[in-house]
Amino acid sequence: MSNFIERPRYACALGGALSTMRAIARAVPIVHAASGCGYNLYNTMNSGSAYLGGGYCGAASLPSSNVTEREIVFGGEKRLEEEIKTTLEIMDGDLFVVLSGCMVEMIGDDIDSVVKKFERAGKQVIAISTPSFKGNSYYGYDLLLEGLVKYYIQPAEEKIDKAVNILGIVPGEDVFWKGNLKEIKRVLSLIGIRANTLFGEGEGLKEIQNSSNASYNIVLSEVYGVKAAQAYEEKFGIPYITEQIPIGYLQTEKFLQEIGKLFGISKKMIEKVLERESGIYYDYFERFTDIYTDADLQRYAVVVGDANYAPSVTRFLSDELGWLPKLSVITDILTDKQKINLEKNYENYESGLKVAVKFDTNAAAVKKYLREVWEPNKNQKYYDALSPLAVIGSILEKDLAASLNAPLITVSYPITNRIVLNRSYIGFNGGLILTEDILSTLVAGR
Amino acid sequence: MSIVLSETAPAREERLKAGIAYGGTCAYLDECLSKGCLSGATRSFSQTYGCQHGLSLGILNTIRNAVTIMHAPLGCGVSAVNSVGQQGATFQRLRDPGAEGTIIINTNLDEVNVINGGEANLKKAVCYADREFRPEIIIVVGGCVPALIGDDIDAILADLQPEISAKLIPVTCEGFKTKVMATAYDAAYNGIMKKLLGSVERNLPTVFEDFDEYKRKYLASKTVNIFNVGSMSKADEDELERLLNAIGLYVKFLPCYSAPEDFSYTLENALNVSICGTHDDYYIQYLKQEYKIPFLIDTIPIGRKNTTRWVLGIAKHFGLEKEAEIFLKREEEALEKSLEPYRKQLKGKTVYLGGGAIRIVATAEVLQDLGMEIVGFKGHHIDNFITPVFEALEKVDDVTFNVATQQPFEQVNLVDKLKPDIIIIHSGLNNITPKYGAPILPLFGPTFHYMGYSGAFDIARRLLRKLQNNQFNKNIAKNLKIPYKKEWLEKDPFTYIVSE
Numbered sequence: 001m002s003n004f005i006e007r008p009r010y011a012c013a014l015g016g017a018l019s020t021m022r023a024i025a026r027a028v029p030i031v032h033a034a035s036g037c038g039y040n041l042y043n044t045m046n047s048g049s050a051y052l053g054g055g056y057c058g059a060a061s062l063p064s065s066n067v068t069e070r071e072i073v074f075g076g077e078k079r080l081e082e083e084i085k086t087t088l089e090i091m092d093g094d095l096f097v098v099l100s101g102c103m104v105e106m107i108g109d110d111i112d113s114v115v116k117k118f119e120r121a122g123k124q125v126i127a128i129s130t131p132s133f134k135g136n137s138y139y140g141y142d143l144l145l146e147g148l149v150k151y152y153i154q155p156a157e158e159k160i161d162k163a164v165n166i167l168g169i170v171p172g173e174d175v176f177w178k179g180n181l182k183e184i185k186r187v188l189s190l191i192g193i194r195a196n197t198l199f200g201e202g203e204g205l206k207e208i209q210n211s212s213n214a215s216y217n218i219v220l221s222e223v224y225g226v227k228a229a230q231a232y233e234e235k236f237g238i239p240y241i242t243e244q245i246p247i248g249y250l251q252t253e254k255f256l257q258e259i260g261k262l263f264g265i266s267k268k269m270i271e272k273v274l275e276r277e278s279g280i281y282y283d284y285f286e287r288f289t290d291i292y293t294d295a296d297l298q299r300y301a302v303v304v305g306d307a308n309y310a311p312s313v314t315r316f317l318s319d320e321l322g323w324l325p326k327l328s329v330i331t332d333i334l335t336d337k338q339k340i341n342l343e344k345n346y347e348n349y350e351s352g353l354k355v356a357v358k359f360d361t362n363a364a365a366v367k368k369y370l371r372e373v374w375e376p377n378k379n380q381k382y383y384d385a386l387s388p389l390a391v392i393g394s395i396l397e398k399d400l401a402a403s404l405n406a407p408l409i410t411v412s413y414p415i416t417n418r419i420v421l422n423r424s425y426i427g428f429n430g431g432l433i434l435t436e437d438i439l440s441t442l443v444a445g446r
Numbered sequence: 447m448s449i450v451l452s453e454t455a456p457a458r459e460e461r462l463k464a465g466i467a468y469g470g471t472c473a474y475l476d477e478c479l480s481k482g483c484l485s486g487a488t489r490s491f492s493q494t495y496g497c498q499h500g501l502s503l504g505i506l507n508t509i510r511n512a513v514t515i516m517h518a519p520l521g522c523g524v525s526a527v528n529s530v531g532q533q534g535a536t537f538q539r540l541r542d543p544g545a546e547g548t549i550i551i552n553t554n555l556d557e558v559n560v561i562n563g564g565e566a567n568l569k570k571a572v573c574y575a576d577r578e579f580r581p582e583i584i585i586v587v588g589g590c591v592p593a594l595i596g597d598d599i600d601a602i603l604a605d606l607q608p609e610i611s612a613k614l615i616p617v618t619c620e621g622f623k624t625k626v627m628a629t630a631y632d633a634a635y636n637g638i639m640k641k642l643l644g645s646v647e648r649n650l651p652t653v654f655e656d657f658d659e660y661k662r663k664y665l666a667s668k669t670v671n672i673f674n675v676g677s678m679s680k681a682d683e684d685e686l687e688r689l690l691n692a693i694g695l696y697v698k699f700l701p702c703y704s705a706p707e708d709f710s711y712t713l714e715n716a717l718n719v720s721i722c723g724t725h726d727d728y729y730i731q732y733l734k735q736e737y738k739i740p741f742l743i744d745t746i747p748i749g750r751k752n753t754t755r756w757v758l759g760i761a762k763h764f765g766l767e768k769e770a771e772i773f774l775k776r777e778e779e780a781l782e783k784s785l786e787p788y789r790k791q792l793k794g795k796t797v798y799l800g801g802g803a804i805r806i807v808a809t810a811e812v813l814q815d816l817g818m819e820i821v822g823f824k825g826h827h828i829d830n831f832i833t834p835v836f837e838a839l840e841k842v843d844d845v846t847f848n849v850a851t852q853q854p855f856e857q858v859n860l861v862d863k864l865k866p867d868i869i870i871i872h873s874g875l876n877n878i879t880p881k882y883g884a885p886i887l888p889l890f891g892p893t894f895h896y897m898g899y900s901g902a903f904d905i906a907r908r909l910l911r912k913l914q915n916n917q918f919n920k921n922i923a924k925n926l927k928i929p930y931k932k933e934w935l936e937k938d939p940f941t942y943i944v945s946e
Contacts, residue, residue: 002556004571005520006578007530007549012521028929034590034621036497039852039874040525043500047528054877057929060852061878064494068622072594086491086942090855092931102519103590103622106560132519133556133591364578398532399547414527 007363007396009306009331009413010173012132015041016140017099019049019172022058023199024208028093029057030125032080032111033101035066037132048414049172063087067104076109081117088123094205095152097144098127105131126151136333138224138306141170145228148208149235156213156236162263164188165214166197167228168221168242174308175415179424180245184220187427190273191256191265201422212236218259220245220426222341223307223332244345247312248320248431249281277428284432288439297442300386301325302404304366304393305412307332309425311345313392313411316431319350321438326386327373329358329366331394331412363396367403390438407441449732451639453600453616455632457624459485461728464626464829468849469856469940472842475828475849484828484849488625491942495826495851495874497621499589500525501630504676506617506637507534507548508702511582513575513612514550517568517599518589526550537892540680541703551575555591564597569606576610583706585615585637593620600640613706615641626827627851628724628802635729638701642709643736669696669715670760671739673726676702677805677890678897685898686721686747689757689777693770701729713737717763721897722746722804723831744834746804747897749811750781751838781899785816788906793817795913798864800824800857801872801889803832803849809870809889811838812902816909821864824848824857826872848939854878858930859939868912883923885912 010016014033018041021029031038042059045052054061065083067076080098087096098111111127118125128147130140145167166184171177181200188195196207196214217232217240219225229240241262246255253274260270291297301323303314310330317323330342339359346357356373358365374386391401394412401408410417411425411434424430458464465484468475478484499516503526506514516523526534526548535547551574553567568586575584588599603614617637619630670690674683687697698712718730718741730741742763747756754774761770796819799806803825810820820842825832828849836842846864850856854875861869861882870887871879879886887908890896895904 002554002559002567004515004551004553004567004574006551006574008520008524008552008554010520011524012519015521015524031494034497035492035495035625035627035851036500036621037521038494039496040500041521042494042874043525044521044527048524054874056877056927059877060493060495060874061854061929062494064492066492066494066625068625072622082490083492090491090930090934090942092927092929101590103594106591106594132521133560136520395532396530399535414530416528416532 005361008361009394009396010136010138011041011044012137013135013140013143014099014101014130014132015044016137016170016173017128017130017144018042018058018062018140019045019137020141020144020170020199021097021099022052022055023171023177025056025204026094027205028087028091028096029062030084030087030096030098031062031064031101032076032083032098032104032109033064033067034103035064037101038062038064045172047416050175050415050418050420052172057091057093063091072103072107075107076104077114080109080111080114084114084118084125088118088121088125094123096123096125097147098125099130100127102132105129124152137173138170138332141173141224142227145225146231149228149231153209153212156210158213159215160194160213161215162192163194163196163214164216164218165211165232165238166195166220167217167240168219168225168308169245170224171199173306173413175413175420176423176425179422180426180430182422183424183427183429186429187252187256188259190277191260191270193259193263212238214238216240216262218243221308222345223334223338245308245312245426247316247426247434249278249428250319250350251312251315252427252431253278281428281432285435288435291443292439295443297439299323299388299390299442302366302370302389302391302393303328304331304391304397306330307334307338307342309412311342312426313434314346314355315349316434317392318353318355320431321435322351324353325355327356327358327366327369329360329369331361333361334359366397366400390442392438409438409441448735449728451732454618454623455629455636455728458626458629458632458827458829459624462829464628464827465849466625466827466851467943468828468847469943470847472823472836472845472847475847476836479828479830479833486945487943488946489853489942490944491855493853493855495853496627496630498619498624498627498630498633499523499587499621501627502587502617502619502634505631505634505701506585506587507550508538508676509583509585510538510542510545510703510705512706513579513581513584514548515553515568515571515575515584515586516550516589517553517555517564517586517592517597519555519591520552522589523550523552523587537680538703549579560591560595563595564592565602568597568599568602572603572606572610572614576612581612583615583642584610584612585617587617587619590620590622593618593623613641628827631725632728635701635726638709639729639732642706643713644710646707646710646714665696666714667716668694668764669698671698671700671712671715671718673718673720673730674699674702675722675725677892678702678721679892679894681895682897682901685895685900689753689898690760692773693757693761693766695760695764713739715739717742717760719760720744722802724802724804727831743831745838746808746835748805748808749838749902750778750815750899752808752811752835753898753902754778755838777899781902784903785906788910789817791910792906792913794819795867796821796864797868797870798822798861798866799870799889800875802826803828804835805889806870807832807835807839809896809905810842812905814840815902816906820845821866822846822848822860824850824860826851855930855934856939858882858928859935859937862935863939868909878928880919880922881926881928883919885916885919887912
């Protein structure tokens, strides 16, 4: 049975499905739920995802059946049918996806049978069941992709060698998703791999349709996108691998070596690529060696984030910035098996450091763990303080950071203190941008 | 009609015969209001808008020393993320420097709870909130799922209360219960009515001075409770307080940013005054019924005429009309002079307004005062509280009025036909509205000033700023598309309004 969550960092399955739909150009959701579901979830996504906005057809433009007591008592299928019919008259889109909320799932509305009536309407209408009591936003991303695989994407005539799909980066929940997809596409192209990122710049329904031609799915997460990858495997026979998101030079180097091996790309080619990229990367790093040393920008760190960001950011701080991360808290709802897998990502740091890894969904828990990993001040004459310190987390860590007298750098959802456009925190470029953002915070007072 | 305190507040479509769908002239709207023929209409195409819990949290999350528990699956209540993040704390600290900010817990109801009930999750959450944060009150807000699985939140909290040091407040506001989003306010007040009203326990000094007691009672007899709204700013509150202080009255603002015990303390004050009939009629009518506190619900103090009328209404109650008239005349003259340069530049510009009905009609008064022309209104819902607000306007009989909670599809159709020079609009629509290309002024904002005389000046100032450079919206309109078909824009904007 579930437990309560204090200050949750995700919405429900419907929320995740909606934020993923938000990332697909000309795909129009039709929400089958009470009036507030679509609108509240837009508010969640807009402010929490660094002001993502409603986009083409989100926010108050979302078609919604707005069921009330009458539908709850007599069933909402007739109302849904009316809403789909009128949506097709008014809204300009290429794919219409019915998404369901809790209350219509509980009363047993058969949304599949309703959309079947529109098979010959000239526009494609599909239904994907997204009951919120079944999981959070990350789960909703998987449900949506699973639904697209099942009802929308057709088998490809032939697979394309060295073509991959990127899964596991959840639009909206990963605030930097679009920039991240752009960079991952770029680094893979360096070694001759064509990545379809589904939700990236210039991509849309056509790319989603074509995703069945990939020879591999790369899931950039140990947790999210796995269900979707399994659906691809089952229907189209596309195998998948999971990888942690690579942040910075070292992690991206390792990532490219692994992917290169998987596709039988010559070591020589990869080495050539890496030589060029490291030249660029460390040319930028060279800029701040002065200030890094002069002002001693080494810090202790506390990292709080989701299962994608927390492990990779913590390793980046240790192995590239030469910092001392002491505590890394992963805030997702996870199974024991997932936790064990994630813990492995904290092993074998080049720095030799060991970081305390905790799993907790409650925001107030971080402070408690900090007392476990660092001896509190008991008014000793000489106290070894956890200072200087930086907190890398979400906006929910603002008060924690303030109480520790440490600057806060927001990388994980929710982020309300900045506006994010095409910024990326993964790959080679992402490592540079993350460094820029972290160190800028430290020199902001100058 | 007397208000019977029950577990839930009644839906406004029943209690006030409020309507959510109408399209026609202001004159015909007035006729419909007097005949009561608006509440039956609905739409065969609809778009999403807020529900009860969203707006309830808008009030409840501001209350001091409180933790809110959203009893629902994960998605509900996460919309408060901006207030949880930092905004909540920022605005709370304007009134209470030590405020901790918003803390919200979700009971995370899952499939098992859907079958077995959510009582266990709720109990655990309440105990955690009490132990971890030591709040004065814990507010439990119930969403759709507990209502459907039959969780009796009132009973669960009553059972649990003896073990918990915080006072437990049940608020039921399942979204599917009403089409009128503003029922949310009644739902939030219903919780306050159930648990936070009562006599105040004061610590009496050992040596009792009569004088202190006379002084307290005297001040209470001159103190007005003003029911603020989440869309107001601290500057708005300061202006209203200034106007009432000037005629010798004291002010206490409720319910936003109050401490839990304020709801009881303010029962001793002389008068309850609404700022907006959409927000608080249910509550202050109940206070009249139970505690014999007189109340005023009239217009909203936005614009010169509305502000004067609002202050005069209060002054009259205290027999202070003469003093008020002298003061208000001076204020009006000062405003008049300050608006003059703005009139020259704003005169003749056409405006479309959308948002809460009372708010937009009141704001229109400022625009008419500046010589601008109203070409269209879109109000969230409609009921008889709109009538006094319309009285400040001139020549609007033929202006189009659309009753629609958000519903941007009707808005784009209307705006395309009306072609206003400037749009004043509610939040939630601004992925669409800028694509028309006109300059836009937000209808409200917790950091902006709109109310009273100084608010009217501020509106003029901001309007002119918006008109001085509209490059942003122009470029947006040129480069981004709206999600509505061309054929739709050619149809009658009210095609999809149907009677139930």
